[in-house]
Amino acid sequence: xxxxxxxxxxxxxxxxxxxxxxxxxxxxxxxxxxxxxxxxxxxxxxxxxxxxxxxxxxxxxxxxxxxxxxxxxxxxxxxxxxxxxxxxxxxxxxxxxxxxxxxxxxxxxxxxxxxxxxxxxxxxxxxxxxxxxxxxxxxxxxxxxxxxxxxxxxxxxxxxxxxxxxxxxxxxxxxxxxxxxxxxxxxxxxxxxxxxxxxxxxxxxxxxxxxxx
Amino acid sequence: xxxxxxxxxxxxxxxxxxxxxxxxxxxxxxxxxxxxxxxxxxxxxxxxxxxxxxxxxxxxxxxxxxxxxxxxxxxxxxxxxxxxxxxxxxxxxxxxxxxxxxxxxxxxxxxxxxxxxxxxxxxxxxxxxxxxxxxxxxxxxxxxxxxxxxxxxxxxxxxxxxxxxxxxxxxxxxxxxxxxxxxxxxxxxxxxxxxxxxxxxxxxxxxxxxxxx
Amino acid sequence: xxxxxxxxxxxxxxxxxxxxxxxxxxxxxxxxxxxxxxxxxxxxxxxxxxxxxxxxxxxxxxxxxxxxxxxxxxxxxxxxxxxxxxxxxxxxxxxxxxxxxxxxxxxxxxxxxxxxxxxxxxxxxxxxxxxxxxxxxxxxxxxxxxxxxxxxxxxxxxxxxxxxxxxxxxxxxxxxxxxxxxxxxxxxxxxxxxxxxxxxxxxxxxxxxxxxx
Numbered sequence: 042x043x044x045x046x047x048x049x050x051x052x053x054x055x056x057x058x059x060x061x062x063x064x065x066x067x068x069x070x071x072x073x074x075x076x077x078x079x080x081x082x083x084x085x086x087x088x089x090x091x092x093x094x095x096x097x098x099x100x101x102x103x104x105x106x107x108x109x110x111x112x113x114x115x116x117x118x119x120x121x122x123x124x125x126x127x128x129x130x131x132x133x134x135x136x137x138x139x140x141x142x143x144x145x146x147x148x149x150x151x152x153x154x155x156x157x158x159x160x161x162x163x164x165x166x167x168x169x170x171x172x173x174x175x176x177x178x179x180x181x182x183x184x185x186x187x188x189x190x191x192x193x194x195x196x197x198x199x200x201x202x203x204x205x206x207x208x209x210x211x212x213x214x215x216x217x218x219x220x221x222x223x224x225x226x227x228x229x230x231x232x233x234x235x236x237x238x239x240x241x242x243x244x245x246x247x248x249x250x251x252x253x254x
Numbered sequence: 255x256x257x258x259x260x261x262x263x264x265x266x267x268x269x270x271x272x273x274x275x276x277x278x279x280x281x282x283x284x285x286x287x288x289x290x291x292x293x294x295x296x297x298x299x300x301x302x303x304x305x306x307x308x309x310x311x312x313x314x315x316x317x318x319x320x321x322x323x324x325x326x327x328x329x330x331x332x333x334x335x336x337x338x339x340x341x342x343x344x345x346x347x348x349x350x351x352x353x354x355x356x357x358x359x360x361x362x363x364x365x366x367x368x369x370x371x372x373x374x375x376x377x378x379x380x381x382x383x384x385x386x387x388x389x390x391x392x393x394x395x396x397x398x399x400x401x402x403x404x405x406x407x408x409x410x411x412x413x414x415x416x417x418x419x420x421x422x423x424x425x426x427x428x429x430x431x432x433x434x435x436x437x438x439x440x441x442x443x444x445x446x447x448x449x450x451x452x453x454x455x456x457x458x459x460x461x462x463x464x465x466x467x
Numbered sequence: 468x469x470x471x472x473x474x475x476x477x478x479x480x481x482x483x484x485x486x487x488x489x490x491x492x493x494x495x496x497x498x499x500x501x502x503x504x505x506x507x508x509x510x511x512x513x514x515x516x517x518x519x520x521x522x523x524x525x526x527x528x529x530x531x532x533x534x535x536x537x538x539x540x541x542x543x544x545x546x547x548x549x550x551x552x553x554x555x556x557x558x559x560x561x562x563x564x565x566x567x568x569x570x571x572x573x574x575x576x577x578x579x580x581x582x583x584x585x586x587x588x589x590x591x592x593x594x595x596x597x598x599x600x601x602x603x604x605x606x607x608x609x610x611x612x613x614x615x616x617x618x619x620x621x622x623x624x625x626x627x628x629x630x631x632x633x634x635x636x637x638x639x640x641x642x643x644x645x646x647x648x649x650x651x652x653x654x655x656x657x658x659x660x661x662x663x664x665x666x667x668x669x670x671x672x673x674x675x676x677x678x679x680x
Binding site for chain 1: 286287289290291292293294295296298299309313316318320322323326329330339340343344345348401402403404
């Protein structure tokens with residue numbers, strides 16, 4: 042019974058991870074299309090968006106191997122996704138895709154944040170650094186995508202809460218860890234808070250406080 | 255008496271380090287305001303400008319932990335600075351701020367350069383590489399700021415000597431080290447030369463030789 | 468006799484490496500001139516273009532020392548090249564330079580790709596990752612050049628096969644390695660395939676398949 046629940050939990054986690062990775066890759070693909078990149082650019086930007094955040098975190102924490110080296114099938118998967126999308130996706134599908142990836146993107150943001158905080162705490166990082174590593178994991182894929190595509194990163198200028206949701210979720214994860222809560226409780230709480238805040242922000246059009254210079 | 259001087263030296267060094275970090279963060283804040291970033295962007299750009307150079311150096315030298323992990327209070331300090339600045343600084347304060355940070359920025363440039371050269375020499379880097387690591391420490395925070403803000407880095411196009419001053423100071427530091435001068439002599443010489451050249455350049459409107467294509 | 472051939476091979480390899488590095492540096496210099504960078508920017512962009520790809524590969528594989536630390540004379544060489552170019556090259560030489568570097572650039576792309584694949588396989592990377600490390604070695608110098616110069620990377624948008632040639636050559640190298648071919652056979656095959664495809668692509672105006680959105 043307990044084993045059953047655990048295995049269900051594992052499966053669910055894997056599904057969220059795959060959905061989140063696909064959502065990140067798709068957001069890279071959309072940006073690449075907008076910038077009229079060629080086939081090489083499309084694949085690179087999709088991979089950078091999908092794997093950039095976790096890779097930057099691993100670089101900063103000096104962890105090896107990267108997760109996309111350990112699970113090279115993820116890399117194959119994203120490249121297959123690129124080919125399929127270039128064959129079958131057209132301008133008229135862009136808007137509906139953008140809508141469709143909001144949910145998996147928000148869930149992925151929560152999961153990747155929790156993973157980042159977890160790994161950083163394992164390496165004895167201070168709490169603030171661990172939370173920022175979580176935010177980095179979730180957010181810097183998109184930042185690198187925008188840097189490569191020669192844009193000011195959306196996450197830094199669109200006044201929509203995104204990194205802030207991950208920041209809140211990260212503190213929840215680190216705080217529950219401090220209270221010796223079981224790992225899966227902290228994980229679920231982090232995902233629920235992060236994704237919940239993000240989806241609320243999109244639904245209610247919340248805006249970040251602006252610096253009125 | 256000697257202990258007194260040493261402790262004075264240490265305090266002075268810490269003051270310059272804090273002032274330099276604050277000056278770098280402020281230059282990031284001004285750029286973020288110019289680009290109308292949101293609160294998240296403002297904080298990220300300030301942190302990247304303040305810590306980016308040293309972090310890149312540590313990545314290249316494969317040193318861990320990063321100084322902002324060891325002294326996480328620096329990170330808290332820059333974030334507090336961001337909040338204060340967003341609350342109280344307005345457009346009309348920008349020009350005076352830009353003037354006010356010239357001195358601490360120049361002193362910080364000198365100190366960070368010396369630190370970079372010192373750490374690289376400790377890892378048995380060749381002299382040229384050590385000096386370039388010093389320059390990287392001082393200059394690449396600003397470079398990363400401009401890359402994230404989608405500008406050609408100021409340090410590469412404004413024809414004002416900046417990296418060149420750090421380069422000169424770095425050679426002074428490495429050269430004095432070769433002559434077995436005491437560490438604090440090399441440090442002071444590097445800061446004086448770097449900051450002196452930089453401030454002279456600003457005062458006399460020195461320009462870098464241009465490539466007349 | 469055999470020793471003779473080996474030493475000839477080594478010399479040839481070194482020549483290609485130097486020519487490739489110079490070609491990469493020159494492409495950085497041309498871009499820096501187009502962007503009207505100052506002397507500091509010119510040198511940094513030339514170094515980033517020449518050494519950026521290999522450095523990123525070494526960062527990702529966690530290899531130290533970097534090759535430009537081990538062979539610091541390469542760094543001196545590129546800096547001397549920068550000074551010479553700024554003194555003597557003018558607008559009217561740009562077009563002929565661009566033509567002249569096509570051959571060494573293509574050969575260098577092949578050699579650097581082979582080196583990248585080789586080093587990654589040595590670190591037990593999976594084949595796909597090793598090939599991508601080869602491509603990174605050859606291509607990301609130019610990508611970093613364009614990011615620093617605030618352009619969408621040429622390699623991602625000009626529809627000319629470049630990374631794709633390295634990708635093909637990389638698989639050749641990895642495949643021949645799998646078949647236990649001697650190292651120099653794999654190396655020569657990789658260079659011939661990569662450079663051959665690249666030069667054919669330039670000569671015949673091949674275009675990458677575009678994503679018709």
